[in-house]
Amino acid sequence: MAVDLISKKIRQYMLDKEETISVAESVTSGGLQLKFSAIPDAEKFFQGGITAYNIGQKYRHLAVEPIHAQAKNCVSQQVANQMALEVCNLFQSNWGIGITGYATPVEESGNKTFCFFAVVHYKKILSSGKIEGLDKNPKQVQEYYCNYVFKELSEILRGL
Secondary structure, three states: OOHHHHHHHHHHHHHHHOOOEEEEEOOOOOHHHHHHHOOOOHHHOEEEEEEOOOHHHHHHHHOOOHHHHHHOOOOOHHHHHHHHHHHHHHHOOOEEEEEEEEOOOOHHHOOOOEEEEEEEEOOEEEEEEEEEOOOOOHHHHHHHHHHHHHHHHHHHHHHO
């Protein structure tokens, strides 16, 4: 399914149900915010987002548990879940997405690229998981993560 069809599906669902969505991202550096804001009529359902790139900002704005986050370099399923749940509170949205990980291979990641994401609806985690990255440049890895999460959201909406 092409990304533009996915965007149309997300738009239609949100408008039909009169629901809203917000995102908390780290590894994608605002990429999801850009994708949502580019959907026609986004102002009717996209509440906004936050890019929290380090533990201090994730703790301060997204209530990420600091001891766990520090031990995991802010990259774990628990951190992604907490980001998704808290962004709903922060932006007063029905839906929330959290994503954190690595777009470049570094020592802390075992020299691999991967991320964790979570999709929340009314404070319930509907989908979460680990996305294995690509052997590409960081921008391509970030785009891959964004497209993956968009497609996952679309699949969830299709099932509702």
